[in-house]
Amino acid sequence: MDHAYRSSWPLIVMVLIGLITLSGCAKNTGGVTASSATTATNNSTTAVLTKADQQISQTKIAAARKTLASAANPNAAVKNLATGLKYYQEAEEALENNQLSLAKGYFETLSSYDGTTDASFIAARQKLVKQYQAVKQANGYYNAARDDLSVHDLATAKANIDKLDRVSASHPVIKELQKKALAMKQAIMNYEASQSTSSGSESSTVVSSSSSSSSSDSDSATSSTDSTSSSLSTATSSSDSSTSSSSSSSTLTTSAIIKQFQDAAGVTFASDTEFNITKQTSDYYQITAVYAADESSSSASKTVTDTYRYYPDSGNVTKEDSASGTFE
Numbered sequence: 516m517d518h519a520y521r522s523s524w525p526l527i528v529m530v531l532i533g534l535i536t537l538s539g540c541a542k543n544t545g546g547v548t549a550s551s552a553t554t555a556t557n558n559s560t561t562a563v564l565t566k567a568d569q570q571i572s573q574t575k576i577a578a579a580r581k582t583l584a585s586a587a588n589p590n591a592a593v594k595n596l597a598t599g600l601k602y603y604q605e606a607e608e609a610l611e612n613n614q615l616s617l618a619k620g621y622f623e624t625l626s627s628y629d630g631t632t633d634a635s636f637i638a639a640r641q642k643l644v645k646q647y648q649a650v651k652q653a654n655g656y657y658n659a660a661r662d663d664l665s666v667h668d669l670a671t672a673k674a675n676i677d678k679l680d681r682v683s684a685s686h687p688v689i690k691e692l693q694k695k696a697l698a699m700k701q702a703i704m705n706y707e708a709s710q711s712t713s714s715g716s717e718s719s720t721v722v723s724s725s726s727s728s729s730s731s732d733s734d735s736a737t738s739s740t741d742s743t744s745s746s747l748s749t750a751t752s753s754s755d756s757s758t759s760s761s762s763s764s765s766t767l768t769t770s771a772i773i774k775q776f777q778d779a780a781g782v783t784f785a786s787d788t789e790f791n792i793t794k795q796t797s798d799y800y801q802i803t804a805v806y807a808a809d810e811s812s813s814s815a816s817k818t819v820t821d822t823y824r825y826y827p828d829s830g831n832v833t834k835e836d837s838a839s840g841t842f843e
Contacts, residue, residue, distance in 0.1 A: 517698045560590050564633075567596065571635040576604050595630040602628055603640060610647055613688045615654060616843045622647050646686045648839075653689045655841040657696055665796045669703050676700045768826075776802055776825040780832045799824045 563586045570579035583589070583597040602625040609618035626644060656679035663672035676696045684690045767775075771788045785806050794801035804821045822835040824842050833842035 516677070531834070560586060560588070560593060563589075563593060564596070566633040568633065571639050574639065576600055576607065576639075580604070592631070592633075592757070596633050596636060599625075599628055599631045599633070599636050599640075603643065606647070607643060610643070610650060610688070613654070615651060615841070618647065621843060627719070636839070649682060649685050650688050651836075651839045651841055653679055653692050655830065655839055656682070657692045658841065660696060660699060662796060664699060665798060669707065673700060673703060739836075772800055772825070772827075773802070773829060776823065776832065779825060779830045780823065793822075798824045798828070 563582060567579040567582045570576075570582060574810065580597060580600050581621060583593050584602070586593050589597075595761045602621065606621035606625045609615075609621050622644065625640060656675045660675035660679065663669070663675060674700060680693055680694050682689055682693070684693060769792060772792065776790075777784060784804060789805040791803045791805070792800050793803055802823050802825055804823065806819055806821075824833045824835075826832070837841050
C-alpha cells in the first residue's frame, strides 16, 4: 500500500510540469500577438505621415489632409498635423481670394499654432506667411496709386505703381494687381499725352472707376488688361460730373461727418477722443482719432493715433494697419 502511494508521485510531478509549460506558452503567444499588432499600427501611421509630408512639400494640402484622414488609428502626431493643415488651408484660400480682412485672422491662428513640429508643415507655413506679407504690400501700393489717381495726383500714382511693379510676383494676386496697375499707368500716360496737345481746352480730369479696393472681400481680380485699362481711367472733360458726384458729401458739416463715421465704425470711443478729417476723396473721408494712452492721462499726453477711412455711400469703415500701411 505504501509502495503504491510512493510510486504515484513521479506521475503527479510530470503532470504539473506539463501544465506549467503549456501556460507559459500561451502567455508568450498572447504577448507576441499584441506586440505584432502594435508594430503594424506604428508602421501604418509612419507610412501615412511620410506620404502626407511628400504632398505638403508639393503644396498639395487638400491631398495631404485626405491622406491623414485615412489613418485607421491616428496618433497624436497625425491629429495635430491635420489640425495645422486645416488652419493652413483656411489662410491659403482667403489669400487666393485676396480677402485680406478675413485672411488676417486665419494667418494669426496659423502662425501661432504650435501643435506640430512636422518639418514639411513648418516650411510650407513659412512660405505662405511670406506670400501673405508680399500680397499685403502689393495691395498697399495698388490702393495708394488708386487713391492718388482719384485726387489727380498723377506723379505720386505713377511712383506707387512703379513700387508695385518691383514687388516679386510670388503669388497670383500680386501678378493680377501688377497687371491692373500697368493698365492704370498706361491710362495716365495717355491722358498726359492728350493734355500736351490740347492746351487751352476745357480742363479735363482722370476719372478712376476701378473695382473696389483689392483688399476687400469681393475683389476677384479677374478683369482683362484691356477692360481694366478702359475702366480704371479715361481722359475726359468731366469736371461737372465729378463735382456733382461729390456734392452731396460736401454739404455735410465736419461734425455731421464725424458723427456718421462714429456710428458706422461700431467702436466706442472715449469722450475725450479728438477727430480730424485729414483727407477727402470722392469715395471716402480719411479720419484720424487721437486719444490718451491711458484714460487717466491729461489731454497733453494724447499720443495714440488711429487712422480710418469712412465711405459714406456704403457706410463701410476701414482701419489702417500701422505695420503695413494698408487699410483693412
